[in-house]
Amino acid sequence: MRRISRKYDRFGANRTSGRWARRAGARTVNRMPLIPEKNTVLRARGLGKRYRRRWALADCTLDIPAGRVVGLVGPNGAGKSTLLGLAAGLLTPTSGTVEVCGGRPGADRAQLARVGFVAQNTPTYARLSVADHLRLGAKLSPGWDARLARERIRRLGLRPDQQAGSLSGGQRAQLALTIAIAKRPELLILDEPVAALDPLARRDFLQDLSEATAEQELSVVHSSHLVSDVERVCDHLIVLVASRVRLAGDVRELLATHRLLTTPRLDPGTLPASLQVVSAHHTDRQTTMLVRSDSEVYDPAWTAGPVGLEDLVLAYMGQSVPVAEAHR
Ligand SMILES: Nc1ncnc2c1ncn2[C@@H]1O[C@H](COP(=O)(O)OP(=O)(O)OP(=O)(O)O)[C@@H](O)[C@H]1O
Secondary structure, three states, X not given: OOOOOHHHHOOOOOOOOOOOEEOOOOOOOOOOOOOOHXXXXXXXXXXXXXXXXXXXXXXXXXXXXXXXXXXXXXXXXXXXXXXXXXXXXOOOOOXXXXXXXXXXXXXXXXXXXXXXXXXXXXXXXXXXXXXXXXXXXXXXXXXXXXXXXXXXXXXXXXXXXXXXXXXXXXXXXXXXXXXXHHOOOOEEEEEOOOOOOOHHHHHXXXXXXXXXXXXXXXXXXXXXOOHHHHHHHOOEEEEEEOOEEEEEEEHXXXXXXXXXXXXXXXXXXXXXXXXXXXXXXEOOOEEEEEEEEOOOEEOOOOEEEOOOHHHHHHHHHOOOOOHHHHHO
């Protein structure tokens, strides 16, 4: 499923002479791949949401391929919940369009059945028991998987007769997640689902998610502040900063097209246009930059190394104005 260009595996290790050398025949990776419509689980075009004069999400154009586990990361207030709320049909766009599983979010019963959503505060009905929640789920969801729900509740050690109001925050989150998964949706949207779970429960839940996507043709979009969780399960990444999508794509491709460059001190503005500088730090003698390049462009005087997901995410999150734009 994943495409990875072999040339990027060798980036920086295979040096040629000559300034700004570009390897002949280098294949270019599209920044905005055109994904056939039937393979797209979420398609946004110029999507925006404004509250009074403030845009919570602006000019969001995205294609999320089906069958992926997508990590949505960004600082507080970046617009993650807004994007997820628009995708779940809980919010109405101020501008642009969003399509989920080929339809308008929340448009009708069939469309509602395609999407499972767990909000940040994992709402449950305090006076209803765990078993009542499962019965409600079965009634409202045409594709309800009763066995999966029962089995998961048993594995979690939740008592079916216990009222949701007497569950801990983490247990309520697990109940809400169980209902969302047992609905057997095509797309599962999770707004910081694991924030309330203990580390072991978090690991197990993320494991469940990975298995469910493999077995059920499920796509997952989940927001998280924990890059380590994203790294563990996600194969697609979206970084939102200040209401805008700063980075989106296949995790392996993103890692393959970004490099940490160490150079004698230089002004990033003098770099070739094919190198996008994401972040730059200078000492008296040297410059360290996180750069994006679709082709192997480097100078013999530079050292190029791979970038980890955390460094990549933090570099984009740290941008108020993209460094490359500021320099050019
Ligand atoms: N109902 C609302 N009314 C007014 N402003 C809102 C409303 N909901 C969100 N906002 C604003 O929109 C922006 C984006 O909020 P959103 O909740 O989408 O961010 P987030 O990335 O999910 O943040 P966090 O990581 O803290 O949950 C914020 O500035 C927030 O104050």
